[in-house]
Amino acid sequence: xxxxxxxxxxxxxxxxPLQIQLVNENNSxxxxxxxxxxxxxxxxxxxxxxxxxxxxxxxxxxxLGYLQYTWKKADTSGLDNTIVEATFRATLSNNSIMKVPExxxxxxxxxxxxx
Numbered sequence: 001x002x003x004x005x006x007x008x009x010x011x012x013x014x015x016x017p018l019q020i021q022l023v024n025e026n027n028s029x030x031x032x033x034x035x036x037x038x039x040x041x042x043x044x045x046x047x048x049x050x051x052x053x054x055x056x057x058x059x060x061x062x063x064l065g066y067l068q069y070t071w072k073k074a075d076t077s078g079l080d081n082t083i084v085e086a087t088f089r090a091t092l093s094n095n096s097i098m099k100v101p102e103x104x105x106x107x108x109x110x111x112x113x114x115x
Contacts, residue, residue, distance in 0.1 A: 004107075005109045006020075006107050006108060007086075007106065007108040007109075008108065008109045008111065010076070011076050011079050011082075011112060012076055013071065013113075014070070014072065014073055018069045018086070019060065019066060019067070020068075020088070020100065020106070022065035022067065022098075022100055029065040032062040035091065035092055036093060036095070037090070037091045038056070038058060038059055038090045038091075039057060039088070039089045040052060041055075041089065042055075042084055042085070043084065043085055044082055045082075045083045045084065046082070051079070051084065052074075057069040058070075067090065069086075076110050080110065081110070082110045083107065084107075084109070085105035085106065086106040087106065088100040
């Protein structure tokens with residue numbers, strides 16, 4: 001039985017970007033209008049080593065609650081066959097902090113780079 005991941009990339013890949021939609025407990029979009037900033041964090045599940053810390057992410061549609069992180073080559077280089085955990089941190093218009101996902105992490109897999 002194979003694992004289920006929120007995202008998968010090949011080592012060294014920078015596309016596609018990681019995009020998620022924030023929804024509330026009623027499965028309705030969270031309105032992020034006026035969000036002040038979004039940061040992205042990525043770590044290996046082996047030893048909890050931080051790979052990407054507080055990198056700038058974007059809100060691609062504030063009304064529908066879409067967040068996006070565009071990968072940099074250094075984010076995935078040398079991580080062949082590695083399970084990773086990711087989270088977004090959004091600073092809202094009232095200066096409160098929202099961590100996404102609220103509980104746990106997005107689970108990802110960085111596969112072999114064939115070239």
